[in-house]
Amino acid sequence: MRLAVAILVALVAFLLVGAIPVEDGAQIVVFHTPAFIALAAALALSLVRCAFGRRWRWRRAGFPAVHLGVVAILAGALAGHLAGKRGDMVLPLTDKHVTDRIERPGGPPAALGFGVSAIQFDVAWYDPVYGLYEPAPDGGRHRLTRSVPVGPDGSLDLGPLGRVAGADLRDKATGAWAPQYRLAGGAVLALLPRTPRYYAATLRFTAGGGKSELRPLAVNHPAVFRGWRFYLVDFDKEERRYIVVTARRDPGRPAVIAGIWLVIAGTALLCFLGRGGGDAQA
């Protein structure tokens, strides 16, 4: 037990160092050092020893489940780190452009073994939101005081400052929303960046022999093909000419997911059904 606690304390110390904010982000490089990996390995060995160190009855299955679940997560993460591949692709929205490799940060491109193209894309937007910038009391720069969404009737309800009709905010010829609108009293309405409500694409996968398969792709709904998973992460918001996709092949994924559910279930069994700290006696 004391060794386990010592390892956990050392890991927390590493995490604290890694969480220190620096100029270009946190010091996450510490999480890729041999020392941290060795500590994680020591934790895994300690967990295995605890899980099999004594006989457990079924009604105390929570204890080994939690410990072995963490081991499965660590093992799966290690497998993914060593043998997995991950990279990004920018796919033009045309079936004439077929990509067969992914760009990897800090490494050479990796071949997929098949072609990918994006043949369809749909996007729906939320109604526009304007930022209300009011003059500072001391005469300084305008400050954003509130975000005001466009109402169902196309107008903006500014409360005490009144109402702005939709017709005043939109270009009569194109219907485009005005980027700025000055109010009496010096306040300014500025169009905030639009938020997409939904976007999705269809990918075409082309393997040898000219056969192709289609897969739908949306945020939170990755497309899967030949062991690769494709995630829709962004798109060209100005002209809708391309989408950005992350591709990943991770042999450790089943172990990580199984480990996660083991830890969740085991913790619930241990804490909800167990009897105080005695369930985890060394």
Add this chain to the structure above:
Amino acid sequence: MHRPDLVLNLLLAAAAALYLAAWLLLLRGRRRSGYGTFAAGWAVNLVLVGVNAALAKGPPLGNMYHVQVVLALCFGPLFAVQAARSKLAWTGVYFALVSALPLVGALFMSKDVGWRRMPALQSPWFVPHVAAYMLSYALAGVAFGLALVGRAKGRRLGLEDAGRYDRACLETLRLAFPFMTFGMLSGALWAEEAWGAYWSWDPKETWSLITWMLYVIYFHCCADRRLSRYAMPAQVLAFAALLTTFFLVNLWPKLASVLHGYA
């Protein structure tokens, strides 16, 4: 003041006042009126959550103000579970006090309801992930309060009283920890679905892992007599990490989390 803000502030003040009144009544041993007032405060709190949901046209979990209001709502049901499960009905006075605190803070927060759920947040994981964390943080807050009061009373009244509070603290954290675990790991599953990576060492993620591990250390210290004297320091550090995860990461620009920027 903008009319919806005025209504929201009135509801906030009413709920907070009822919770504080309940705390005072329970402190004086008036259990019937105390629990009745607690229930009334909870009802107003529930109305407030409903109003927030109606204004946001979706789950009211999109900014710190929303989260504080939902957090306050968690304490009533959690107390009911705790009282029934572990016979800790005497802790109601602490649950009443901590119910008021998030609402008082929310009075000073922006009520901006212009938030739109971007596609990454439109996941079945959104509500369970955030709700699990809210429940666990609520209980961890109560546990910390119990530990502090136990220490103070132990100095005045003796070790037995401190022991009673330590046991209540442990039971409260045993209820909290599975929710904290689910909150953290459901976030990993969600991140994998959305971005293809379970864990990005994002500041919010790293601090939530630090918090979780410190509570793991606390439980291990409670389980071993040779380590029991480290249990209280572990809990203090864990709660400090929890506050960092919940507040500092959102509010301090250098710790700002890119992936959790909408939280």
